[in-house]
Amino acid sequence: MLAINDQPHQVSRRDFLKKGSMASLGLLAAPSLFGSADLFKGPGSKFAGVQIGAITYSFRSMPGSIQEVLQHTINSGVSAVELMGDAVEEYAGCPADKKQMAGWRATVPMDKFKAVKKMFDKAGVKIYAFKPDALGSGNTDAEIEYAMRAAKTLGATAVTVELPRDPKQTERLGKLGAKHKVYIGYHAHTQATDTLWDTALEQSPYNSMNLDCGHYIAAKGHDTNSLLALIEKRHSRITSMHMKDRQTAAHGGENLPWGQGDTPIKEILTLLKTKKYKIPVTIELEYRIPAGSDAVQEVKKCLDYARKALA
Template identity: 70%
Template sequence: MSVNKNNTYNASRRSFLLKGSMASLGLLITGSSAWSRSFAIEKLPDSKFFGVQIGAITYSYRSMPHNVQQLLQYIVDSGISAVELMGEPVEDYAGKPADKNQVAEWRATVSMDKFKEVKKMFKKAGVSIYAFKPSALGANNTDAEVEYALRAAKALGANSVTVELPKDPAHSKRLGALAAKHKVYIGYHAHTQATDTAWDEALSQSPYNSMNLDCGHYIAAGGNNTKETLLALIQAKHNRITSFHIKDRKTKENGGANLPWGQGDTPLKEILNLLKEKKYNIPASIELEYTIPEGSDAVKETRKCLAYAKQALGA
């Protein structure tokens, strides 16, 4: 994932604070409990259409600084009812130390109570968490940190954690063994190194090793990766895919750019309707990576992506 610097950040941030709903006001004054009580009167989001769960990875809101409660407000304002949750906001809520040298020890010993609180907070607002992506699953992280990530995912209600597909098979073997111990899936994410066989070794190592398939990156890789091969890969591996990332990218031959939905080469409509027709129970995460237009913000653009998906599915 590449971070896009948005020149409209200050304007959108001021807009968010000025428009603040009573829910947001309750949050700023008295914290998450008041926010939850006020939110109970609001319409809950629903982004599941014909059995297809459209979600979002919360990386999509990186241009809008937030704590975990503000992040939840962005999600709900986007109309999203399920997410892949990045690690930083929830870890900060749970008390992660600012000193990086203390983080590994904190992860090894931290109570899951705050993670359970986040699950309840999100559930009350109509949002479920299907995947968790903390920076605790790398080759340099300890087994205790990996197990922390898996325990935290369970506490949040997620059935998988996500991480970049390792270059070293020994690492995916280690992760797969720990995942089996906790019965939480490891969803491996690939960028433009994605091929039809890129995940095969990891998948063979453990039934708890799975795919977090980024359809946009797959198309942007070009070469042998085509619309037809992507749809065939989804059908062939559907029982080993725990979540998708959905974005619209041009092929490598066309420059590989991230574009607003409907302007790139990713077969978004075909992917979504394949999930609908085959009844594959795989959440499709909006990942907002194209440049946010002047005068807009991540919430508005996520809503546009959601509207595109809803229309594509005929909802």
């Protein structure tokens, strides 16, 4: 996610809904990120073996209950999502007072999360990643373990979080990920380098990359060749990708509609198709929505671009 100053965009639960009404573990062997089974059975947005999904943050300008988020997803034609935590936690009855959140997360039963999975399954939408605001250095171990239990209950393979600066935190998350067998996909902005994730990936087999291709391409010194090389090198450790079309730093770094920026979207999708990398590609809508349109219509445009690129 991109804020105007290119810092991680923090969207609170209230704001999100209001807007719309291995170190010591190094010797452990982790299973494949995606296993041998095809995790994505839903209709609609898998083309030539490449699963196109969306992060539900893309619908932040629209009504945001869990039922509405699902409807936006269906209306956009997307059959797989990275699910933000806000609407799910509201549905599960989280307290309005943030001071009570840690205690609630430590004790909340998974019944409502099971209901959400059933709801999405019935609609043919797979939840492949879960992004609650519960994985930071200020969160308790109980909160982090809650996030992982919830992810598994929702059917997700991974939780996602901004890459911490402190390697102690990635080590902590990696150990808890190994305990619960849930991957932690670390997201980065334009601070990304080809070696940025190396320490985290070495600390635990459950530490992985949530590679944002748009932010990467907007960082100084990066180009199509370096991005494709990084994907090839690290494909087995990439949990999912965020896809947006940004300009390079030299061109201004702006977020633009797909096909108008410098992110090599077609080349990336072709690489996944050719190499048969089982990495879901996540539409993240961050460019300005044109007058007369809405987030659902713009996600549909991105999905159509991907479909044509993979034809």
